Amino acid sequence: MRHGQNIYRFLTIGLFLLLAGCSTTRRLGSDETLYTGVKKIIIDTDSSGSLVEGAESAITSPLSIPPNNPLYTPYFRTPLPIGLWAWNYLYTPKEKGLGQWLYRKLAKEPVLISKVQPDLRVKLVENILGNYGYFGSHASYDLLPHHNPKKAKITYRIEVARPWFYSSIGYPPPKILAPGEMESLKATSLLRVGGQYNLDTLSAERNRISNILRNKGYYFFRPEYIGYLADTTQQPGQVALRLQLTPGIPSVATQAYTVGDVDIHLSRINGGAIDTLQQNGRTIVYQTPLKLRPRLLNRLITFQRGDLFTLDEQNATLNNLSKLGVFRSVNLSVTPPDSPHGSDSLNVEIDATFDYPLEAELETNVTSKSNSFVGPGLSLRLSNNNMFRGGEVFSLKLNGSYEWQTGNKNSGGGSSSKLNSYEFGLNASLDIPRLWFPGYFKRFTRYPSRTRFQVGVDLMNRPKFFRILSSSGSISYDFQTSPRSYHTFSFLKLTYNNLLNTTAEFDKTLEENPAIALSFRNQFIPSFTYSYTYDRNYRRNRLFWQNSFTSAGNLLYGIMELAGHKGTKEIFNNQFSQFVKATSEIRFYQKLGQINWLVYRFMVGAEHPYGNSTVVPYTEQFYIGGANSIRAFTIRTLGPGSYRPPSDDRNAYLDQTGTFKLEANIEFRFGIMGRLGGALFLDAGNIWLLKNDPRRPGGQLTLKSFPKEIALGTGFGLRYDISYLVIRADLGIGIHTPYPNPDKRGYYNIASFKDGLGFHLAIGYPF
DSSP states (O other), X not given: OHHHHHHHHHHHHHHHHHHHTSOSSTTOOTTOOEEEEEEEEEEEOTTTOSOOTTHHHHXXXXXXXXXXXXXXXXXXXXXXXXXXXXXXXXXXXXXXXXXXXXHHHHOOOOOBHHHHOHHHHXXXXXXXXXXXTOTTOEEEEEEEEOSSTTEEEEEEEEEOOXXXXXXXXXXXXXXXXXXXXXXXXXHTOSOOTXXXXXXXXXXXXXXXXXXXXXXXXXXXXXXXXXXXXXXXXXXXXXXXXXXXXXXXXXXXXXXXXXXXXXXXXXXXXXXXXXXXXXXXXXXXXXXXXXXXXXXXXXXXXXXXXXXXXXXXXXXXXXXXXXXXXOEEEEEEEEEOOSSSTTOOEEEEEEEEEEOOSEEEEEEEEEEEOTTSEEEEEEEEEEEETTTTXXXXXXXXXXXXXXXXXXXXXXXXXXXXXXXXXXXXXXXXXXXXXSEEEXXXXXXXXXXXXXXXXXXXXXXXXXXXXXXXXXXXXXXXXXXXXXXXXXXXXXXXXXXXXXXXXXXXXXXXXXXXXXXXXXHHSXXXXXXXXXXXXXXXXXXXXXXXXXXXXXXXXXXXXXXXXXXXXXXSOEETTEEBOOEEEEEEEEEEEEEETTTEXXXXXXXXXXXXXXXXXSSOOGGGSBOOOSTTSOTTSOTTXXXXXXXXXXXXOTXXXXXXXXXXXXXXXXXEEEEEETTEEXXXXXXXXXXXXXXXXXXXXXXXXXXXXXXXXXXEEEEEEEEEEOXXXXXXXXXXXXXXXXXXXXXXXXXXXXXXXXXXXXXXEEESOOO
């Protein structure tokens, strides 16, 4: 046995030595040098101070050219340059055959110094710095030869000059705008005396002025009709700036226009007889039957004859028609009317083609849930995308899945249960593409909005434990108040959980733990939920912040109190739940180089039962661990606090829920080769009880024990992107468990390295 292991080691070492001896420059010409990456980019800002925001990434981006087989960033390469080996050793002049196929699939053309062209890149950097106001900056480079003279790295040195600032800013005479409007234009300018010269800001100011003019009827005005004169001779470091209208502007650009005739052409894919309808001065030509309410069409099209023709109204009309969801295509064209020269009105023509209203979708997939269950699923969805001729979408969805759990054996109660489950659901929903409420409002908003009515039933079966039927109905509103702010308000949501049957083993667990029994009882959950999401993309980064608040049973409790019902309150002979729950999650995505990301995530949540309830329903309680959480631990094998269930209790996972949750993650995502990527991660967190439970000692949140009860895990993973989804495999490595281990003292208290490993196969990124 030992002899066989030695042979295996010798073969492995020999293979690596053989690969290491393969040349990556074998086919290069005598005057060609292989580019092996950037050694260093040195930015000297002693004379200029710190660079303005965006300048550093702007100058390092054209220099950060990845070499062959980059590991991450332009500075490092993977140790196995398979693509270069294939290019050097598998080349064949044959057009067919296995050798040519392997060469075509594996070979990567070498990145040469001559292709990188560092001399042109340093000139580009100097120009970029000039665009940011650092006139007179200097950039240079050095080639750093490898021990192999046909390889070289590049070091760039950038000497940033002092920035230049605006000493004065002049605007052209008010030939188009009235004097008062010109003063308002100046007051809201992006340019300020004393500000640093910046070409991006100058371009943004031209676009701003152009948009303002186009919203005052100057439809044919363009940003390029505004020019700049920058005088840098008056005083060193100072720029005297003047905006002016460029010579030779066409006369149509200085003419304010109003809306003329508005013609709408509605066509159907299957055709139909042509009919015409006059509505508020508009002409609607359509193919019968008209699959849209005329009154709705009147609200969608914001143009009114005789009004100023504005860019905002044009965009609003296009957005309203497109987001309605009933048209396959929408086009809007503007043509001057056939009238004598000098007319001041524009005709509008809108062409829209209806899409098929009925849609059937059959989907088979592999699902991966936050509770670490993975398995195949089947979904059948039938939709009518224009139910009541107003863009309403009625959907009927039938879904089923079979799932099993991934993870490790490092659970609080010993080995984790290998739970398989199946689930069936039937859901019906009606989506109205606007905010709707009887008697109060039924309106379109500037940004997409939706009202949804939903009812459904879901049957979940956990063999050897229980089978539960969950019925729900809700009314919710989704809307935006800005390009980055999203709101969801579930005005009314009613859920009924009905425990159909249980096993004797599960009944014993409920008898031993009254708190769990109460959370599993048949109960109604009347609630409303509000969530706010802020999602902003910066130049290279992204910030995502989501907050959610749920209040259950309070309105119903108050009504019954006023009606004189005292004590425990019920609806349909079932006690309803009363609790509040709040969560907040923030993520920050930081881009490093061209394809690499550093992602930070922090999540906190708390909930509290009161009034008509002593415990929060089991389906609403917090849990932790699994494929999208702390990946070194299986779902529901941590917490609450330092509580550790008995090792012989195979149903221990039922106890491992809490009413307070804290979780933090850091993940570095990098490219490896082609669609294959990798990740290194660090996960931490736990759940706790806000009220003491004698049956779960150590579970309550206390300031003294809090630091020791933070579970910690690290690990690495692979991701394969196949465009429409990402297949993910993560191996978590446990570092610290919140419960003490008498056999393993110190911070690293995992019983054994093997038991601290958790493998997860999942779909999509964890966050």
